[in-house]
Amino acid sequence: MGGGQERPKVLLVDDQAVNLQALHQVFQADCQVFAATSGVQALQLASAHLPDLVLLDVVMPDLDGYQVCAQLKANPLTAHIPVIFVTGNRDEESEAKGLDAGAVDFISKPINARIVRARARTQILLKRQSDLLRQWVYVDGLTGVANRRRFDELSRIEWDRTQRRRAPLSLALVDVDWFKAYNDHLGHQAGDDCLQALGDALASGARRAGDLLARYGGEEFVLLLPDTPLEGAVALSEQLRATVEARALPHPGSPMGRVTISVGVACRDADAPLPSLEALLQAADTRLYAAKREGRNRVAALALPH
Ligand SMILES: [Mg+2]
Numbered sequence: 380m381g382g383g384q385e386r387p388k389v390l391l392v393d394d395q396a397v398n399l400q401a402l403h404q405v406f407q408a409d410c411q412v413f414a415a416t417s418g419v420q421a422l423q424l425a426s427a428h429l430p431d432l433v434l435l436d437v438v439m440p441d442l443d444g445y446q447v448c449a450q451l452k453a454n455p456l457t458a459h460i461p462v463i464f465v466t467g468n469r470d471e472e473s474e475a476k477g478l479d480a481g482a483v484d485f486i487s488k489p490i491n492a493r494i495v496r497a498r499a500r501t502q503i504l505l506k507r508q509s510d511l512l513r514q515w516v517y518v519d520g521l522t523g524v525a526n527r528r529r530f531d532e533l534s535r536i537e538w539d540r541t542q543r544r545r546a547p548l549s550l551a552l553v554d555v556d557w558f559k560a561y562n563d564h565l566g567h568q569a570g571d572d573c574l575q576a577l578g579d580a581l582a583s584g585a586r587r588a589g590d591l592l593a594r595y596g597g598e599e600f601v602l603l604l605p606d607t608p609l610e611g612a613v614a615l616s617e618q619l620r621a622t623v624e625a626r627a628l629p630h631p632g633s634p635m636g637r638v639t640i641s642v643g644v645a646c647r648d649a650d651a652p653l654p655s656l657e658a659l660l661q662a663a664d665t666r667l668y669a670a671k672r673e674g675r676n677r678v679a680a681l682a683l684p685h
Contacts, residue, residue, distance in 0.1 A: 380444070381464070386409065386429040387404050387410045387432065388412075388413065388428055388431050388435065389413070389430055389431065389499065389503075390415065390421065390432070390433045390434070390437075391403060391406070391410055391415070391463065391512075392416075392420075392433065392436055392520065393416070394416055394417060394436060394438075394440060395446060396461070396518075398436065398465070398490075400414065401489070402465070402495070402499055403578065404492070405490070405492045406496075413428055413430060417441060418439055418444070418447040419441065419448060419676075420567045421435070421443075421447050422447060422451070425451055426457060429456065430460060430486075431506050431507070432460070432462075432463065432502050433462045433463070433539065434463050434465050434495075435447060435448060435463065435465065435466055436464075436465055437466040437473065438467075438468070440584060441613070444464055444466075444480075445476055445477065445480045446480075448477070448482055449480045449481065449487040449608040450602070451481070451624075452480070452481035455588075459509065459558065460506070461483045461502040462482045462483060463483060463485065463486055463498060463499070463502060464485050464486070465485075465488060465490065466485060471489050471508075473558075476550075486498060490607065490638045497501035506665075516528065519594040520577075521574055521575060522578030522594050523575070523578055523582075524581070524582055524593060524594055524642075525594070526593060527593060529594035529597065530559060530601055532563065533591050534603050534656055536660055537603060538647075541605050541606065541647075542647075544637055545649065546644055547607060547609070548603075548605055548646065548647050549608070549609060549646040550603060550644070550646070550659050550660065551583065551604065551612055551615070551616045551619075551644045551663065552595065552601055552642065552643045552644075553600040553602065553640050554576060554641050554644050554667055554671070555574070555598040555599075555638065555639075555640055556565040556630075556635070556638070556639045556641055556671075556675040557633040558570070558573075558592045558674060559631025560633065561632050561633060564632040565631065566631075571611075573628060574598060575593075575627060576626065576638075577638070577640070578592075578594070578649070579649075580622050580626055581602075582624075582625050584618055584619045585615065589606065590603065590607075592612075602619075608646060608648060609644065609648070610614070612644045613644050613678055614682045616642040616678045616680075617678050619640070620642055623640050624637065624639055624676065635675075637677035637684050640676040641676065641677060641678075641679075642665030642677075643665065643667025643668070643669065643678075643680075644663060644678060644679070644680040644681065645659055645660075645663040646659075666681065667679065669681065
């Protein structure tokens, strides 16, 4: 079904074993199949395996199909996975309810294998195209972390969201120390390799759900940390600084002899009310320069003078 790519992952959900078996036969040759017999199990498998498609029974005890679908759509991890309802009850009211919950299509029980296969193929194709688009639009081509566009969009959303909830929003600007000297000594290809290695190192340290690591430009990265007070942001930044130092990537142009980073951290919360996202960025930038001035390979988060 995928045509040369990795086999699509399909999650089948039905509380009746006989229905699961019928669906399984349709997909087993072309797809990697996961099966769940309850809504709770469906949610677990969906988060764990991130399938390309979910075929979802409507009528189930405990969590029904509408509830499962709504929960999948509410979770950013699984929100973009298409859901097709498989239902014995195709009246307008239940279709409208399914569409409201976020379903993309409906299939009638008892299933017809050709129809199921054709509809599934269409949705998997669309999903893969939108996955690719997301990659192109939001991922930095060199480092594989999120790009500036993604940061600009998400930081604005998180600024508003955290402000509404009176929650803190922290930001850490990361800059590679003596990066121009690195390129001068080792060349731009090595410079690109270094940025890739740093992207990996930083991404391995910033893995809490909701955190965003992005390439901000040149040799600068940025971490957006919603619901994180200043102390938390400083602790994470310090951990990242130590991670990069511990990788011991040789840097002949640095007095440290290895690749290091400087980090400027700022936070907007009740104690430090900043008027705008730009002011928060400016604060982080000022502190980044302080970290540079104080000798590099360090995290700076001093409060700004009022
Ligand atoms: Mg059922």
